[in-house]
Amino acid sequence: MNRMMKKGVIDILAALCAVSCGTDGGKTRDAAGVSPVSEKTITTLVSQISSPDPALMEKGIRQCASLWRDEDGTEEEFASFVAANYVADPEQKFELFMKLSKANETIQGACNQLMVDLQKPTVLAGPQPGTVDYIFSEYSPYSHLSDDMFQNRIAFITALNFPFFTLEEKNSLGKDWSRLEWAYSRMGDLYTSRVPSEVSKVASKAYADAENYIASYNIMMGHVLTEDGRRLFPEDMCLLSHWNLRDEIKSNYADLPDAPEKQEMIYKIFERIVTQEIPEIVINNPEYDWAPYSNKVWKDGAPVDAEPEGERRYQRILDSFHAELLADPFHPGMPTGIQRNFEGGMEVSAEEIEKLFVDLISSPQVKMVASVIRERLGRELRPFDIWYDGFKSRASISEESLSAITRERYPSPEAFEKGMPQMLQQLGFDKDRAEYISDKITVEGARGSGHAWGTMGRGYNSFLRTRIGADGMDYKGYNIAVHEFGHNVEQTLDTYDIDYYALAGVPNTAFTETLAFIFQKRDLKLLGFDSQVDDNTTLDIFWGMYEIMGVSLVDMYTWRWLYEHPKATAAELRDNCLRIAREVWNTYYEPVLGCPDSPILAVYSHMVNSPMYLPNYPYGHIVEYQIEEFLSRLPDPDDIASEIDRIWCLGRLTPNAWMNEAVGSDVSTEPILSAVSRILGKQ
Incomplete structure (x- = not known):
């Protein structure tokens, strides 16, 4: 996150x-x-x-x-x-x-x-x-x-x-x-x-505007209606797009009332968002009721005319693109934002990233895992099943019961901050080390879904921003907060404990996502449940890669199209982004999940507020699996503190140099592809 x-x-x-x-x-x-x-x-x-x-x-x-x-x-x-x-x-x-x-x-x-x-x-x-x-x-x-x-x-x-x-x-x-x-x-x-400086200021404004747009993009789920007028969600439920909406889909793989209907409803909401057919007045606004299927709107029971959002989402992307165009002439060695993002920022070429992703999402292992999911669900797969959450240990535990625990334990940001040393001790850090790290992290209540903002110098704290409701932190918020906690631990270790400040940080943001994923995978362990990284965890990581790699390709191909059409309007960008999303879907996802021409891969908010950031997630998943595989071979796989200390103090080497120091091999999808074949071959 x-x-x-x-x-x-x-x-x-x-x-x-x-x-x-x-x-x-x-x-x-x-x-x-x-x-x-x-x-x-x-x-x-x-x-x-x-x-x-x-x-x-x-x-x-x-x-x-x-x-x-x-x-x-x-x-x-x-x-x-x-x-x-x-x-x-x-x-x-x-x-x-x-x-x-x-x-x-x-x-x-x-x-x-x-x-x-x-x-x-x-x-x-x-x-x-x-x-x-x-x-x-x-x-x-x-x-x-x-x-x-x-x-x-x-x-x-x-x-x-x-x-x-x-x-x-x-x-x-x-x-x-x-x-x-x-x-x-x-x-x-x-x-x-x-x-x-005037060029940098244009970029700062474009990114800030996009961030503010996304931070307030809430859907008032208690005001979302079925076609026959029913309300499937609690009256006070407010979900940020896309993160909270996606997590609501995930939570409904548990045995809950109306779960399949809720998932289908959110999928329709996603379609309305990416096509920009969503009525603008229902965004972050509890005064209106909205039926996503018919796209009708009511206020106080009376129907009202409502204009669609139009192109606001895509205008934000376009503004960021124009900021990159302004900067291009000053970067002759890498004269496009695409090159600067990949070869410069990630220090991996876009071509190498694309090949890694395509190799995995077109692999036969995808259909093997999909067959397992189909059997578990007892139905044909739907597009939203790219977020299938049934491989996680918590799939057998209701979200309601988990939320009861997290609300009691973490009623406020201060309570979560106070609990961080204990969490770190559960991962194997001794008391002094856990307090040393936790003292350098400040927890604050977020307007949006939450994020981690790292320190840039010793003497300053990192910040964990998390959304906490009036009745405390629900499980969705807790799961995201644990992810962000992983970011903050990375940000603390490779700033405060690095040997040379010039090496502070990680090779690219995928490597901070890796530690965040490692923490997030252990969220139940931190609540006191028995939890381990096992074959189901491997399948979960693989399916997560399959999902986010397609989303990332849409982001990458959209920016490639923008550079080929630098004078495009927001409407033209919208139409072509949707075309690209549908083409990627039809090539790699429709054969597995059905529903030709689904635009669902264009829904991620990162496309709007963090240009070309998305590839860091699947690249991070690749690194995550290699690290998890390495950790699983430790004498005590649950005691990972010493390796976290060692690995995340390597600092800002290049990706393959970092990986070789960490686990002894280059970044590769081969380990997880082999593992999936081994796991499913046993069944």
Whole structure:
């Protein structure tokens, strides 16, 4: 559920791409303008400056030259700057590195905390935000930071002494790097292009608007009617799209009254949302009754005319796309948001991601697992069965009884925060370690479904935002909160316990999702139930991969279409997003679940408020299974604390480097495909 606030902050602060250097009259250039530094000056500097690593020195000089502009000084001033600021001595270079690290942590920690505080009125439970609250929530202290670092020349000092390595270079050279060499390379990621502050501000506003739109997209389920006027859901039930609606589908795989009818109703609601046929006045509004099948609306029993939402959902996506277009010219090495997201942010190419996903969702194992689900349900499968929840241990326990436990145990955010040390002890952490971690996490009531917002520096807490009703935390909220708790533990470990601040974090957001999934899988254990990761857990992870990989492909293909049609309107985007969703469904899902042309794969809210974030979830599931398989081989599989401590302090290596350090292999779907075949072969 984490929408990875840390990701958006870092993306705005630093260009996650390589600068593409060419020549123009002997001068280096990038999309932001022509550098006054000639090739002759570069080669002269390379020949005159002594260095224990001449190739690395030349790399730093060339990168620094590519970023230099007329306003930064003349060619002669550039040469003087390089001569005065290049650090050849290893001990002095380490001293410079530590000074830069400390300053970066100070700045990033403070800026992150400023964003946390300014956004509280719009993301936390409380009075309805006003205009001023939304304006402040859009403010980013990072907007001018890159400009400032170039103006005061910290960016140039950094690039000169800690040059950027491409993804290919990191993957090949990194196999022999020490921890310090890895940290030096990550320092080199900070300044690789120059994005004007006005461009960053456009992106901040687009993402904030999308987040605010999604955070209030509630469906008042007590006002949803069947065609014969019945109310299937409690009068006060308010479900956020898509997360809470999806979880309501999952909860109705238990033996509950009207369960199949409720699932079909939510599926119809999903269809109305993605097609934008949903009446705008029923969104987050308890004054109207709505029958999703006929799409009719009533107020106080009288029918009313209601306009459909139209294209608001897709306009938010389009605004984010336009923000990426503005940034594209300043990232010549990765000139599209797609490349920056995958090769830059995830450090995995979109093509590699696509192949991993397609290989799994087209595998024969999908139909094998579907047959098991069909047999358990005793009926033909429906589209919403992509959220089948029957492999989990809790499928035999009613959600009502679980909610009774969670409401009593966690009546408030403060109660959940107080209970975190005990949860960690149940996972094997000793009392002191559990309190050390928990003391660095603050729990707050969320306006939306909840999320984790990580710290960016020691001395600041991570934040767990969770939705808690007036009568306490229901099981849905608890399950999400445990997921977010996993994020916060990762955010704490790889900030407070990392050896070098430049390595703080994880390879990409899939790896924080992995620990969140590991926590979420053990939510019943944390309530005191006997629970273990077994064959059913493997099938559950596999089916979850099948679901979210299709959703991710729709997100990826939609952005690919946008770049092919940059002048598209919101209506055109809507129509083509639905076309893409139906094509993916018909290719990989209709043969298993039926219902040709279902648009259900376009329903995820992340498509709106976190562009191209969705692939992190299935990639995280792949990593999760490999980690779970590794943990299952421990002498005591329930005592996982020491391995969590070890693995999530590896820091921000590249994905395969991290995985090899963690479990001894690359990221791959082969382990879970083999496991599914083994499990079902036993039946």
